[in-house]
Amino acid sequence: MSLISEIHSPEDLKKIDPSMLPQLCAEIRSLIIDVVSKNGGHLAPNLGVVELTIALHRVFSVPRDKIVWDVGHQSYIHKILTGRLRDFPSLRTYGGLCGFPKRSENPCDAFGTGHASTSISAALGMACARDLSGDDYNVIAVIGDGALTGGEAMEGLNHAGDLKKKLIVILNDNEMSISRNVGALSSYLTELRTDPAYSRVKADVEGVLKAIPSIGTHVAKTVGRLKDSLKYFFVPGMFFEDLGFKYLGPVNGHDIPSLVETLQKAKNLTEPVLIHVLTKKGKGYAPAEKSPNKFHGTGPFVVATGEKITKKDAPPTYTSVFSKTLIQLADKNRNLVAITAAMPEGTGLDAFQRVHPDRYFDVGIAEQHAVTMGAGLAANGYHPVVAIYSTFAQRAFDQLLHDVAIQELPFTLCLDRAGIVGDDGATHHGNFDCSYLRLMPHFVIMAPKDENELRHMLYTATEYEGPCAIRYPRGSGVGVPVTESLHTLPIGRSERLQEGSQIDLWAVGTMVEAAKLTAKRLRAKGLSVGVVNGRFIKPLDQEALLEASRKVKLIVTLEENALCGGYGEGIISYLNQENRLGDCRVLTLGIPDEFVSHGKREFLLRDVRLDEDNLVERILTAYQEIEREALEQ
DSSP: OOSGGGOSSHHHHHTSOGGGHHHHHHHHHHHHHHHHHHHOBOHHHHHTTHHHHHHHHHHSOTTTSEEEESSSTTOHHHHIIIIITTTGGGTTSTTSOOSSOOTTTOTTOOSOOOSTTOHHHHHHHHHHHHHHTTOOOOEEEEEETTGGGSHHHHHHHHHHHHHTOOEEEEEEEOSBSSSBOOSHHHHHHHHHHHOTHHHHHHHHHHHHHHTSTTTHHHHHHHTHHHHHHHHHHHOTTHHHHHTTOEEEEEEETTOHHHHHHHHHHHHHOSSEEEEEEEOOTTTTOHHHHHOTTTTTSBOOBOTTTOOBOOOTTOOOBHHHHHHHHHHHHHHHOTTEEEEESSOHHHHTHHHHHHHOGGGEEEOOSOHHHHHHHHHHHHTTTOEEEEEEEHHHHGGGHHIIIIIIITTTOOEEEEEETOBOOOTTOTTTOBOSHHHHHHTSTTOEEEOOSSHHHHHHHHHHHHHSSSEEEEEOOSSBOOOOOOOSSOOOOOTTOOEEEEOOSSEEEEEOTTHHHHHHHHHHHHHTTTOOEEEEEOOEEESOOHHHHHHHHHHOSEEEEEEEEESTTSHHHHHHHHHHHTTOTTTSEEEEEEEOSSOOOOSOHHHHHHHTTOSHHHHHHHHHHHHHHHHHHHHHO
């Protein structure tokens, strides 16, 4: 008999006999493996929290009680148990379930997440709202040991301990975030995991003291210092208790009875509680247990072997080209150093670490620290290359502005996953980096048209005596030959690819290929269309722009970034300052003022009208309007 098919709400879960829960865990794991093998997704994090999620829903009652999943990539089981079983095969597909908690998707998703280290702050806000309203529901934050290294998590712990609100924080400790954790806090938690003596000794000491006739209880109360000394000596759990949390654990995260018992204890307390839960990332699927980092976020794979399903003979990825080029540059330039924020494999810096380990730094989930640490290196003679996903670099806005740009430091920011990334959705698209970097004085911003140009841009940036950013997309390159020799690009110079006398398409990054295809179709309609690879989002090629504005009737800008504050706005602003907009129209095409959902990239480009059909239609319509107005005059 299938148990999972009988669960339509968390209340149905509570009716299942405890002896049947191992079967339910196995069914859930099987379903997740099957769906993720087809759709891709975050496999290992979810396999590790099956028992924990079941225990949470056995003890608490959502949506009244609030569960906040830090990052949210481990919320698949939560989705299955909260009425979304039938829709689960649509996970991460266009129009289907989101791969992260989403408030608009289900009332049991108490808070939308996608970036790390936010859960404790959000949960504390909910606890404050509860108390202000005179309500009595429970608030639980589930945070991984990797996310606990983020500064916001520490801020939340500090404030929660000070306010003394009723709040439960579950530390899901699987020794990994995406890659193996680094830093003092990781070592601290390792000590906690491996030394169970504290709980045993604490209980033994209190038991012996309280057993002394007449004076036992009094003596137990007066030896607080001794008890605290024992805590410090045996286990560093005092860190959390000194912050104002009651510390419970470590607890076996795959033992449902123990989890339920501990959660019930925490539920009955009126103070902040931290439950330290030990789980195994990828549990129940051998390939994921063996290589949890490879199955943290994965594309489709063969279930029997764990082998990834990839396109044969696909061009190298932008990430791999960046990685190889940086190593090549560092071989010759001893002043180059590389920094990542807990994403060595994702950014390609794992290869750099193997070749130049002394010049490689993984700072953990701490993008702000990564940038300012890089600024410190730059201020003392080194050139840092800081590789961060575009969506995560947003977290270091102030550091980029204040610590890098103001000081005009030699600093290269490499923004992987720029633009629409697809299945992970709104929290992971890199659609805003041009906008927030363009406003920073001194920053040079580049976007390569292909993987070969990325190499030359990286060389240009590392030779430049100031801050540079290079944005490039996820996935494979265009497929052009990659030249071995490197050369610098003249700062702020565009590249004209095709001539035209009526329309000029000015594109950057991924949109250059789209511009070439669009121009071909417009030419088939009898129009003379030029194509320019903008290359530099900042500074603009002012001379070439002025020349284009004198020659054509319509300049079209194409970018895979938000229109608000983007490349197109920069061009309009410049031409307006030069009084050129009266002679030439500018049509800006990019991502509209909205958040883009999840799904295959081609569907999302169609939704924001940046696919080839829409580009042709929009440009043709704009040009025909210009022609009509000319005839009417």
